[in-house]
Amino acid sequence: MEVQKIEKSKKPAMVVLISIVISIIVLFIGVMGMAMLARLKAPPAEAKNGERPLRVEALQVEQKDIQVFITGHGEVKALNVVSIAPEVPGKIVKIHPRLEVGEIIPKGEVLFKIDPKxxxxxxKISSQRLKILKRSQELAKKEYERVRVLFEKNKVVTQAGVEKAEAAVLSADDLTKQISQVLETAENNLERCEVRAPFNARIKSVSLEKGQYVTPGQNIVTLADDSVLEIHVPLDSRDARKWLRFNKDETKEKIAWFSALEQAPCKISWTENNNGQTWDGRLHRVVKFNQQTRTLMIAVRFDAETALKKKLRSLPLVEGMFCSVKIPGRTLHNVFRLPRQAVSFENTVYIAVDNRLKTIPVKVARVEGENAYVTDGLNAGDMVVTTRLIDPLENALLEITNKT
Structure with a gap:
């Protein structure tokens, strides 16, 4: 019985031992399989820890002579604007059928007529009276001659009689002159009853009705002569001093005013037009200096023929249009033209030297539109970085993308 008990207790121990051996074999096979799979996988490529370049665009600069242009703005105005006022009082009996704002009245046509009655x-009365006075004047002269002869030759009349006859002649002469003046005034007033257009006139304003009573000096019609137009352009006094071209004053008279401007051609464009239409004008004169804004007002003039030139679906250049005027100034010699964004607010630029970034200070002579003109700090052939960079590292590696 004891032997059987011992044999029964040995059987579970054998089962446990066999399970442990099998588990070890399975683990060994798994480890070996993982090792074999690991050896089959290729190792990853080693990452290169190199310097990454900045991708930029650059411009190789050259020295050039650049024509400076000053841009200003102003409103087109007719050179001659006339306010019409009657010279004689009276009632309006006739008005031009097209006397309306915006209409064009040809030169010489009657604008309005005052009652001439x-x-x-x-x-009429003065003319009739003048005829009578002239006859009286002739009779007085004959009487004076008769009395004078009688006094000088025969002493028939007295000196007082001669003087009386002479006074009658002088009185007749004076009355004749007075009536002649009245007649001349009446004829002039008759002419003034009809007011005519002094030129091919555009009506700017009208304050007139038929039957209205008008008095001398009362402005009732305003006319504009659009044959010659001007734009008054205010310019910064610093720009005017640096870049405007004045003629040398060769006159001997000493007058405290600006010398004459060179009659340089200008380009005019209407700010409301986006089709590239431009008109030609010329600098004419300095109009005034504005002490409040510190600006110099100059006049650019052009004629009606120029103003009427236009492209398809464009409008002519007329009074009231607000325009941009491009005025040629002096020439900048040996300067570098750069895109405006290439120059920082501290007047520095970035250049590429052996594909490395360098910062250099420059002297900017003028900023005009999208261009900046540099006089000092650069050399011909320098590669200037035109890409806008924000606080780049000095000596950073560059990759120029637009290099050919």
Missing amino acids: DYITIR
Whole structure:
């Protein structure tokens, strides 16, 4: 019985031992399999820890002579604007059928007419009276000659009689002159009853109705002469001093005013037009200096023929249009033209030297539109970085993308 018990207790121990051996074999096979799979996988490529370049665009600069242009703005105005006022009082009896704002009245046509009846009457009466006075003047002269001869030859009349006859002649002469003046005034007033257009006129304003009573000096019509137009352009006094081209004053008279401007051609463009239409004008004169804004007002002039030149679906250049004017100034010699964004606010630029970034200070002579003109700090052939960079590291590696 004891032997059987011992044999029964040995059987579980054998089962446990066999399970442990099998587990070890399985683990060994798994480890070996993983090792074999690991050896089959290729090792990853070793990453290169190199310097990464900045990708930029650059421009090789050259020295050039650059024409400076000053840009200003102003409104087109007619050179001659006339306010029409009657010279004689009276009632309006006739008005031009097209006397309306914006209409064009040809030169010489009657704008309006004042009732001439009173002046016709005065002329008629004065004319009749003048004929009578002239006859009286002739009789007085004959009487004076007769009395004078009688006094000088025969002493028939007295000296007082001669003087009386002479006074009658002088009185007749004076009355004749007075009536002649009245007649001339009446004829002039008759002419003034009809007010005519002094030129091919555009009506700017009208304050007139038929039957209205008007008085001398009362402005009732305003006319504009659009044959010659001007734009008054205010320029910064510093720009004017540096770049405007004045003629040398060769006159002997000493006048505290600006010398004459060179009559340089200018380009005019209407700010509301985006089709590239431009007109030609010329610098004419300095109009005034504005002490409040410290600006110099200059006049650019052009004629109607120029103003009417236009492209398809464009408008002519007329009074009231707000325009941009491009004015040629002096020439900058031996300067470098750079894109505006290539120059920092501290007046420095970035250049590429052996594909490395270098910062250099420059002297900017002028900024005009999208261009900056540099006089000092660069050399011909330098590669200037035109890409806008924000706080780049000095001596950073560069890759120029637009290099050919």
